[in-house]
Amino acid sequence: MTEPSPITDRGYEQLPIPFGWFAVAMSNEIMTGQVKTLHYFDTELVMWRGVDGALRALDPYCPHLGAHLGVGGQVVGNDLRCPFHHWAFDGDGGVTEIPYSKLVPPKLKRSCQPSWPIEESAGVIYVWYHPKRAEPKWEVAKLPDIGGRKWVESERHEWILHVHAQEVTENSQDHAHFLAVHGTKGPASAEFKIEGWTRRNTVEAPMQTPRGVMQGKIDVTATGPGQSIAHYTDVTEVLMSQQTTPIDHQSTHVRWQLYHPADLSEGQLRVAKARMRDFVKQINQDVPIWNAKVYKPNPILVEGDGPLLAYRQQYARYYQFDEPAPLAKSA
Numbered sequence: 001m002t003e004p005s006p007i008t009d010r011g012y013e014q015l016p017i018p019f020g021w022f023a024v025a026m027s028n029e030i031m032t033g034q035v036k037t038l039h040y041f042d043t044e045l046v047m048w049r050g051v052d053g054a055l056r057a058l059d060p061y062c063p064h065l066g067a068h069l070g071v072g073g074q075v076v077g078n079d080l081r082c083p084f085h086h087w088a089f090d091g092d093g094g095v096t097e098i099p100y101s102k103l104v105p106p107k108l109k110r111s112c113q114p115s116w117p118i119e120e121s122a123g124v125i126y127v128w129y130h131p132k133r134a135e136p137k138w139e140v141a142k143l144p145d146i147g148g149r150k151w152v153e154s155e156r157h158e159w160i161l162h163v164h165a166q167e168v169t170e171n172s173q174d175h176a177h178f179l180a181v182h183g184t185k186g187p188a189s190a191e192f193k194i195e196g197w198t199r200r201n202t203v204e205a206p207m208q209t210p211r212g213v214m215q216g217k218i219d220v221t222a223t224g225p226g227q228s229i230a231h232y233t234d235v236t237e238v239l240m241s242q243q244t245t246p247i248d249h250q251s252t253h254v255r256w257q258l259y260h261p262a263d264l265s266e267g268q269l270r271v272a273k274a275r276m277r278d279f280v281k282q283i284n285q286d287v288p289i290w291n292a293k294v295y296k297p298n299p300i301l302v303e304g305d306g307p308l309l310a311y312r313q314q315y316a317r318y319y320q321f322d323e324p325a326p327l328a329k330s331a
Contacts, residue, residue, distance in 0.1 A: 011295035018318030020224035023243030037070030050078030056091030175306035
């Protein structure tokens with residue numbers, strides 16, 4: 001008996017790639033003088049770090065005769081030199097040197113190659129993606145100050161998922177799957193609030209912890225479609241910074257950085273690390289479901305499913321490429 005053919009049309013082509021700030025690398029992955037080609041948003045960009053330590057990124061193909069700037073391109077000072085004819089570009093896409101020409105035409109000096117806005121925060125490199133090259137509409141979210149406490153980065157994890165980016169963050173609004181997939185000990189209760197480009201969630205549910213069943217609380221702040229920061233409170237405290245980056249319409253790169261308070265005792269640290277292992281176990285439980293599911297634009301929902309429609313309504317704003325900043329509202 002032959003195996004059924006895999007489904008290639010899973011419905012995700014109907015979902016655009018959203019605009020926003022998205023993680024494309026960790027800061028320690030691009031050293032001074034290094035050039036890296038990155039594959040996201042169903043396209044490519046070339047990023048480099050100049051001698052001043054700053055990152056810059058351009059579209060990959062030289063406007064002169066089409067050479068790929070990431071294949072043999074070299075960092076010269078703070079500029080990127082094309083491997084084909086050694087034209088040099090600054091981070092704004094302007095030509096700074098043509099070695100065999102007496103001068104660089106003024107129109108080339110201004111900018112002749114599309115560039116990408118970049119921010120680095122807490123060891124993560126973000127770029128602003130917008131299909132119409134619109135300027136950033138909000139700032140990259142920073143780690144929160146929770147009670148004035150110092151937080152220590154403990155672990156990093158990443159996954160390549162075969163699912164549209166919307167599905168990954170929609171997962172936290174799907175309350176019914178907490179029990180079915182992750183084995184929570186009862187139904188979840190939640191608050192859902194939208195403030196401009198930010199979504200805030202508070203979810204409470206009885207959870208299995210290293211010290212038995214406890215009422216767990218998760219406070220999530222999602223800024224745009226690419227960043228969410230979750231504060232977990234139960235037997236311990238853990239802070240999770242998650243970045244969700246579209247590779248294409250049905251592939252997504254997810255990165256996590258997990259933090260614990262700096263003032264934990266040795267025993268408390270063991271408990272915090274156990275909770276981190278549980279979080280990793282939970283996403284690994286979701287992965288095979290994501291990788292095989294199809295997109296349902298009009299799902300059949302019942303009471304207890306969670307605020308999935310409110311979530312989709314908010315997320316759809318990142319597909320409206322000419323929309324101004326939204327008004328705050330609650331759901």
